[in-house]
Amino acid sequence: MTVSSAAPAPTHAAGATSPGESGIGKAEIGDFTPHMVTLRWTEDDGWTVPRLGPHENLSVSPATAALNYGQSIIEGLKAHRQPDGSFALFRPRDHARRFRSSARRLAMPELPDDLFVDALDRLVEANTDVVPDRPGHSLYLRPYMFASEANVVPRPAREYTVVVISFLIGSYFGDSSDGVSAWVCRDYARAFPGGTGSAKTPGNYAPTMPAQLAAGRAGCQQVVWLDAVERRWVEEMGSANLFFVRGSGDDVTVVTPPLNGNFLPGITRDSVIAVAAELGYRVREEPVALDEWREACVSGLITETFGCGTAAVVTAVGRVRDGDREWTVGDGATGPVTSAVKERLLAHHRGLIPDAHGWRHSTTTGARR
Numbered sequence: 506m507t508v509s510s511a512a513p514a515p516t517h518a519a520g521a522t523s524p525g526e527s528g529i530g531k532a533e534i535g536d537f538t539p540h541m542v543t544l545r546w547t548e549d550d551g552w553t554v555p556r557l558g559p560h561e562n563l564s565v566s567p568a569t570a571a572l573n574y575g576q577s578i579i580e581g582l583k584a585h586r587q588p589d590g591s592f593a594l595f596r597p598r599d600h601a602r603r604f605r606s607s608a609r610r611l612a613m614p615e616l617p618d619d620l621f622v623d624a625l626d627r628l629v630e631a632n633t634d635v636v637p638d639r640p641g642h643s644l645y646l647r648p649y650m651f652a653s654e655a656n657v658v659p660r661p662a663r664e665y666t667v668v669v670i671s672f673l674i675g676s677y678f679g680d681s682s683d684g685v686s687a688w689v690c691r692d693y694a695r696a697f698p699g700g701t702g703s704a705k706t707p708g709n710y711a712p713t714m715p716a717q718l719a720a721g722r723a724g725c726q727q728v729v730w731l732d733a734v735e736r737r738w739v740e741e742m743g744s745a746n747l748f749f750v751r752g753s754g755d756d757v758t759v760v761t762p763p764l765n766g767n768f769l770p771g772i773t774r775d776s777v778i779a780v781a782a783e784l785g786y787r788v789r790e791e792p793v794a795l796d797e798w799r800e801a802c803v804s805g806l807i808t809e810t811f812g813c814g815t816a817a818v819v820t821a822v823g824r825v826r827d828g829d830r831e832w833t834v835g836d837g838a839t840g841p842v843t844s845a846v847k848e849r850l851l852a853h854h855r856g857l858i859p860d861a862h863g864w865r866h867s868t869t870t871g872a873r874r
């Protein structure tokens with residue numbers, strides 16, 4: 506890969522307000538940090554070592570294979586400030602494994618886990634001073650790999666580039682206690698058996714964008730995806746996995762659809778399963794039908810629903826719209842189980858409770874400023 510220093514670098518991630526100044530503790534939510542890491546793989550030489558450089562534009566051939574055939578994968582994870590002022594990445598080795606699994610699905614080379622984590626460490630260390638020490642602020646890291654060979658023949662490329670950029674992130678859906686509104690997509694399917702639903706590849710996201718627009722027109726914030734075959738089972742919501750709370754008080758069962766290859770095996774989903782058990786809830790992985798979701802919300806059997814993901818953390822669903830039908834989950838606000846799961850997960854992120862699962866990976870030793 507060649508990197509051009511002539512063109513201006515982007516400074517701001519989408520969805521945020523305005524770019525802040527770069528510099529110690531000055532970054533605002535949405536600002537890209539001043540550095541990025543790159544490495545490359547070629548058929549002849551294998552992987553290069555990760556290189557830390559300035560966050561700047563890439564220079565690519567107009568024949569870049571990824572732009573023609575979509576051989577491209579992404580990851581998304583966070584580094585959280587710890588009580589001693591240092592940063593800890595959350596479950597980077599699990600993200601490394603998923604990156605390899607996505608690569609396999611798209612016939613791309615598998616980046617060794619140590620190189621993946623080394624690239625993240627370098628980026629976090631370089632950017633530590635940029636992130637203000639404010640509650641709820643963390644560093645979102647976006648590793649991606651694309652076929653960078655100049656080639657318009659539809660075959661696996663012979664050269665790939667990995668880039669890791671990062672930006673400052675706050676609470677994805679804000680801190681309101683209202684649940685988000687979700688719109689059930691009936692017109693499109695996101696994934697299907699034998700497809701790429703469980704890989705984190707851009708080709709899974711672009712086709713969902715008309716549904717996002719339709720959800721917005723229906724007055725909803727999120728899209729709920731059903732299975733592609735029976736159009737009956739609830740699979741995912743936007744960039745989040747779904748959990749359903751049956752019962753209340755001392756009699757709570759937390760249910761999430763089992764992994765079936767059609768939706769992303771969320772690292773947060775896996776963490777929530779463990780966290781819910783820590784909190785003493787029964788946890789079950791079983792399919793949830795859309796009709797059951799609606800009827801059980803109406804009857805009061807399902808008391809809460811929440812989505813979870815690296816960006817979304819844990820976010821309550823307050824209202825669901827399916828064509829002309831609409832229902833409220835609980836009282837439409839964040840319920841006690843959702844709150845408890847979120848709080849405990851955040852405590853794991855921020856190093857406020859012992860790391861019984863080995864989830865936190867320390868990157869820096871910087872003392873609190």
Ligand SMILES: Cc1ncc(COP(=O)(O)O)c(C=O)c1O
Binds near residue numbers: 768773815
């Ligand atoms: C489609 C989709 N589902 C679920 C998730 C949640 O995954 P994770 O918890 O690993 O962030 C994401 C976020 O990456 C996503 O993009």
